[in-house]
Every structure is written in structure tokens, then in C-alpha cells.
Amino acid sequence: MTFRKYLVLAGVTVFAAAGDSMLSHGMKQTGNISLHHLQGVILAVANPWVAIGILLLLAFFASYMNALSWADLTYVLPATSLGYVLLALVARFALHEQVSPLRWLGIALISGGVGFVAGGPALTSHAHPGDEHPESPLLAKNARNGAPAVDEVPTVSSGVES
Amino acid sequence: MNHIPVVSTWGGILVVVLASVVGDILLARAMKQVGDVHALWRRAGLWTVVGRILSNSNFFLGVTAMAVAFFSLLFALSWGDVSLVAPAAASLTFIGNAFAAKIFLHEKVDRRRWSAAVLVAAGVALLAG
Numbered sequence: 403m404t405f406r407k408y409l410v411l412a413g414v415t416v417f418a419a420a421g422d423s424m425l426s427h428g429m430k431q432t433g434n435i436s437l438h439h440l441q442g443v444i445l446a447v448a449n450p451w452v453a454i455g456i457l458l459l460l461a462f463f464a465s466y467m468n469a470l471s472w473a474d475l476t477y478v479l480p481a482t483s484l485g486y487v488l489l490a491l492v493a494r495f496a497l498h499e500q501v502s503p504l505r506w507l508g509i510a511l512i513s514g515g516v517g518f519v520a521g522g523p524a525l526t527s528h529a530h531p532g533d534e535h536p537e538s539p540l541l542a543k544n545a546r547n548g549a550p551a552v553d554e555v556p557t558v559s560s561g562v563e564s
Numbered sequence: 565m566n567h568i569p570v571v572s573t574w575g576g577i578l579v580v581v582l583a584s585v586v587g588d589i590l591l592a593r594a595m596k597q598v599g600d601v602h603a604l605w606r607r608a609g610l611w612t613v614v615g616r617i618l619s620n621s622n623f624f625l626g627v628t629a630m631a632v633a634f635f636s637l638l639f640a641l642s643w644g645d646v647s648l649v650a651p652a653a654a655s656l657t658f659i660g661n662a663f664a665a666k667i668f669l670h671e672k673v674d675r676r677r678w679s680a681a682v683l684v685a686a687g688v689a690l691l692a693g
Contacts (some may be wrong), residue, residue: 467595468602470592470595471596471599474592474669474671475592475669476661476671477677479658486692489691490691508688508689511687512683512688516680516684519677526671
């Protein structure tokens with residue numbers, strides 16, 4: 403795990419939390435959506451809070467895809483849940499809202515869960531046969547397709563020399 | 565909303581959870597096929613990374629499933645009680661993903677990761693409720 407990878411995981415956490423809260427704030431302003439009034443969806447997207455929320459969730463998506471390219475799904479997912487912890491801490495210390503004991507328990511559980519996962523390896527799935535090597539699929543392909551070509555070169559040159 | 569039956573609310577939650585799990589699994593598989601984007605970016609440039617992701621069919625199926633999950637969550641949230649729908653959908657997705665990652669992605673979901681999935685699911689249920 404490099405610093406850059408921790409930064410990506412932090413992006414996953416922060417963008418998910420910020421995006422979700424913008425979205426929920428916006429959705430509270432636009433009100434209910436029903437199957438009979440599908441134009442409500444378009445109205446919802448026109449709300450600036452919803453729009454900013456969607457942009458932030460796109461940033462989340464980019465970091466999430468980035469993280470999934472080098473870590474297990476079961477490793478990255480707990481990082482997304484840290485966003486809830488972040489939101490509760492922001493609510494308590496920045497917005498000075500009351501955080502109930504049950505919510506503090508929730509924070510403790512999520513933090514514990516994330517701690518469990520973070521203490522283990524980030525990637526386990528590559529050990530199984532049939533999966534491409536996640537670190538270097540290009541190199542793996544080159545090794546398969548390019549190996550004979552590499553072998554041919556010394557054979558030809560040695561033939562010329564002798 | 566009180567006139568919406570409980571069954572519909574849980575049906576909505578189930579759709580959200582199923583679509584999220586399918587989406588997560590497909591996206592995780594797609595990105596494993598693409599490979600480490602840091603390494604690939606350094607070696608072959610950003611456009612190669614973008615091209616590889618956009619030419620991956622699992623990626624598009626995953627995005628479609630995520631879109632289904634997103635809009636069904638919007639519907640479910642507007643029907644049902646937020647304090648039930650949001651935590652139930654989020655925490656059941658965590659548990660579902662742990663099972664699905666083990667079965668479909670062959671991740672080694674050991675005791676450490678099971679504990680994490682259960683703790684996180686419980687914590688999210690408490691926080692989002």
C-alpha cells in the first residue's frame with residue numbers, strides 16, 4: 403500500500419459521504435417521486451444540490467473504480483462505510499448536532515470493521531487460477547504471446563554465429 | 565408514506581440490494597480485468613486506461629446495474645420510511661457483497677473480513693437509521 407493508494411481510498415470515503423449528503427438534502431427539497439409522475443426524476447436532477455451530489459458521486463465512482471483495480475471488493479467496501487462515520491463526526495463537531503449513543507455505537511462498529519479489514523491484505527483474489535493477474539495483465543499477455551518471439555531471436559543469432 | 569404496504573417497501577429494498585450487489589461484482593471483475601490503473605497509466609498513458617475500461621463489457625453491465633440500483637433507491641426512498649429503507653438497503657448490500665465476492669470473485673473472505681462485513685453492516689444500520 404502506497405500513499406497514493408491511501409489517498410484513493412480517502413477519495414472513496416469523502417466523495418461518497420459528501421455526494422450522498424448533497425443528494426439527500428436535494429431530494430428533501432424536491433419531494434416524492436412516483437411511478438405515475440416520472441418527470442419528478444428530471445425535476446430532481448435540475449435541483450442544484452442533486453446536481454452537485456451527482457458530480458461528487460461521479461468523483462466517488464472514479465476513485466472507487468481506481469481502488470477496485472488493485473484491491474478486493476471486500477477490502478474497498480468498508481472504506482465506503484467510513485463515510486457514514488465522517489458524516490456523523492461532521493454533524494457533531496462542525497454542525498454541533500446531537501449524536502445519540504446508538505449512533506456512537508454505530509461509529510464504533512464501523513471503525514472496528516474497517517480496522518479488521520485494513521489490518522489484512524488488500525488483494526487476495528489473484529491467488530486463484532483462472533483469474534488474470536491483477537497487477538499486470540499486459541505483462542501476463544506479453545509473456546504468453548511474446549515468449550516464443552523472444553526465444554526465436556537468440557536461436558537465429560546463434561545460428562548465424564555458428 | 566403510510567398508504568404504501570410494507571411488502572412494497574421491502575420489495576423495493578430487495579431490488580436495490582440485488583442491483584447493487586450485481587453492479588459491485590461486475591465492476592470489481594471489470595477492474596480486475598483492466599488491471600492496476602496506476603501501473604497501466606504509468607506504462608501506457610491515461611487514454612489506454614480509459615479505453616480499456618470503456619471496452620470492457622462487464623463495466624457497462626455493472627454501470628447499468630448500478631443505475632438500476634440508484635433509481636430504485638430513489639423510488640424506494642420516496643415510498644418508504646427513510647429510516648428503514650436507507651439503513652436496510654446499505655447494510656444488506658454489505659452482507660450480500662461479502663457472499664457474492666467470495667462466490668463470484670473468489671476473494672478469500674476469511675474470519676477477519678466476515679467480522680468486518682457484519683460489524684460494518686450493523687454499524688451502518690445504526691448510523692443510517
